Amino acid sequence: MGGVVGRGRRASAVSERRRRTRSTDDATFKPVITPRTTRLVRVPDLQGMQAFIGQCLDTADALGTAIVVPSRSAAEVLRDTIELRCLSGDSQAVAIPDLLTRVELYERLHARLPNAPRRLTESEREVIFRRSAIDAIDQGTPAPFRVRPGLVGEMLAFYDELRRRDRTVAAFERLLSSTLEPSADTDRGADRLLRLTRFLVSAFTIFEQRIAATDRVDEHGLRALLSAGPLSREVPAAYRHIIVTVSDQAADARGLWPADYDLLARLPRLDRLDIVATENVLAAGYHQRVHDALPEIEEERFGAPAALPVLAAPAPEPDDEGRRWIVCRDREEELADVARSLKRDGCGPLDRTAVVFQRPLPYLYLARQVFPDARIPYQAFDALPLAGEPFAAALDLVFSFAISEASRASIVELLASPHWSFKAGGLEIEREDVAAVDARLKELKYDGGWDRLASLAAAGSSPVEETAGGGSKAARAARALRASAAAASDLRAFRDGDTASKQLSSLIEFVTAHERVPAEGTPGHDAHRRARAAVLGALESLRDAHRAHDDTPVPLGELLATVRRWIESQTFSPRTGSSGMLLIDAPAAAYAEVDELRLVGLVDSDWPDRGRRSIFYPQQLLSQLGWPSDADRLSAARARFHDLLRLSRIRVSVSTFTLEDDSIVPGSVFLEEIEHAGLPVQQLPSPDGVRVFLHEAIAEEPTVASALEGVPLEWLTLRMSRSSGADLAYHGTAGARPAMAYSVSSLERYLECPFKYFAAHVLRLPEERADESGLTPQERGQFLHEVFEAFFTEWQASGRRTITAENVDDAISLFGAIAERELARLPESDRALERTHLLGSAAAGGLAERAFAFEIEQGGEVVERLLEHELEGAFQFATDSGARSVRLRAKADRIDLMSDGTIRVVDYKLGKAPKISRALQLPVYGLCAQQSLQGHRGRSWTLALAGYVAFREKNAFVALGASSSLKEAIDAGQTRMLAAIDAIERGEFPPDPDEPFLCTRCGYASVCRKDYVGDE
């Protein structure tokens, strides 16, 4: 292959003519400044394109040549391909031309333009545009939406697209107004679009005036300067030869715009312009469009078609009708399948093997786990989003702190973040301080607010007391509170500075004052520095833009949204790895010289790449402005897919997957294209079950320790030296324990799950609780008990006993007064809800009414009520082998002593009554109360009734023994209790919940090996 072949017209004859190019806006012709050779180089395939580039290098003046590629990663891949090609021959060195994206080409042209005005940064343009949009509204053109940061970016992108399609603002107004005005009176949609158009026209006009008033240029001004301005006639050549290897915007979102072709046609002192395209892409509409953009372009064909690679396809199955692609469960499985096939089938040099995706994420993240696990080195060229870097994510914590006005969660996250450092009283805030302040703020029901934070910090202990208090929880919490308040103070100017630049300066100062930089040489140091530079660069750029063009203060929410959007739009981290398999996106793959290729992610959302869609206008209107149709994009994408199928020299395979985020995803329409590619098919061998990954080596039996080395091997050795999975210790047997005094609630917890008891009462671990706004269930239960205790104490003190139909109104009225008194103790924000709980609303009665109703129904005469009655000591329980003494601690909510010598034990439950199979309280309280009350008031007492007043039950009173006799229920409860005590004293604490759903609300789930509960 090589050499220029085909039907080229005589270049010199054409170059002597002053060719003209067509402006898509006004259909006039603009003169070309410099005579040049403009060629459309038709190549049969991507290998042909690479060969053409190689052939140009032989004669290229590297400094005077630029090759336009779709992305930076494509430039990196092309650089490698050029180096490999050149250095594999006799050459010892290779001069590589500038490999540039479209954006970089403009930057380079600007840099090479002497005395050029400075370019506006993108931050400056956005700041100017935001101000222009606000001015447009102020001048009487209302926007049909609120001008939010995201929409500012969208409007600016729309303006740029108009200009790049060679449309002026006047032409935009003329075209859309003439279309929309006739129907605006009768069609609300048209009316809205017309108002939108008027607003955009006004904002764009002001924007252009504001840009003109600066002494700087943006991309559009630069284009005007380069192609027609007086500077362009005197300047030396930026480039003598430009090779364009991307197609146009209609075919590819990374391609050239009409205005770019116009510029290239008229760029001063450019001798040669080569537009290179494959036959597939040309046939998909690009051929016509490139001739429209560059009339009189010459055509040449270069190279012969390369040999086709074989298509590796899975063995056909009965129901797949000869499927030619691999189906995996998800994206991770796709990469795992690549690793397996590399290990199974072997391959040539790894750096001639490529995995190609349409969208780099999440493949690049997944690759970090999958390929090292399979010990396959790889190199990746795609940039990752800056927002995914830890430093950028850490900045989000500052934003949350600011926007939530220092909510408890944001304080905890900020202080605990390893990326930030805070001090109080000269001491660094530590994790224990954060835990202490978290607990303290929970206690205080703190829900954010700058003033509240400041007053809490001021009311806390002084630094001297904190130091004296050392590591006490109170001292730690106070220290962390003071650090939080100081952080809030550091951000004051960010929150409410009187200029935008002061707001941003304050944020920058906060970052530099509190950042914790990883030590040099530690993992993450370099990445941190790069991310930091990018983030601070973005903040400084935005600050300077505001200072120069619009320094009015920006509301905090808007400023945060702008900064977030900026960070999200940046990409970060260049190349990963320097050798090994290539992981590249589809546009970059076109420049790779590979033997083996796997196209992954063939799902509907990825292939074809649908590019950006306008959020302002429907396609029908946009097509009047020169926007391409979806059909153009689709046929060009299909053409590029066919080019990729034929790119590799030996073998290609394609995979798709079926599940993403637990949802079934449809396959790409391009899968059906595979069989039309005409590739010879090679059947893939069936899966062989050979272990490929390190995790398989150690997770499956027999364990292959030799697969590991270093620290992982040390861990494996340690793990293998530990008790075997069959040991009783592994299943919760902790050895015999001495008898002790048990609380009944702890025994109930054992019946819920033995491991829960172990965690709470043996290890004494604090229980993790979900954050609740308002009272937690425990606090609400405690509060309810206190209100009922206070009520019955006063009811009794006033000489009243039984609640009857006659006095129930008095009881409710007294309960209401007591409830109000107790409610006053609660934080104000909790009172309304708790009042409704206790006293009811217009829609439903309160707890008191339900509790009293049961007593009226039961009847009987109460002579005394024992409230929150403690039952403590040794109690006797009957067993088959005789009486058994057990030490217990318990507190019965209420014991009513009746005039007939019976007792009634009552327990309050906010929710439903507990499941009878693990309920101990009532049977045990009943037995213990009978024993402990012997002789009280000079007589014996017999348990007659026990039950729960459970407020979420249909009938508020749920009696013990409702489905059997009371005695049977008491006996069963006693048996359960003794069995639980025996098991505790034998040391049996398996994670074995009474019902699996208990795990879902368990406060010890994070320390429990609950994964084997399901296997038991």
Ligand code: SF4
């Ligand atoms: S998570 Fe489940 S098994 Fe583990 S302690 Fe909690 S309830 Fe028991």
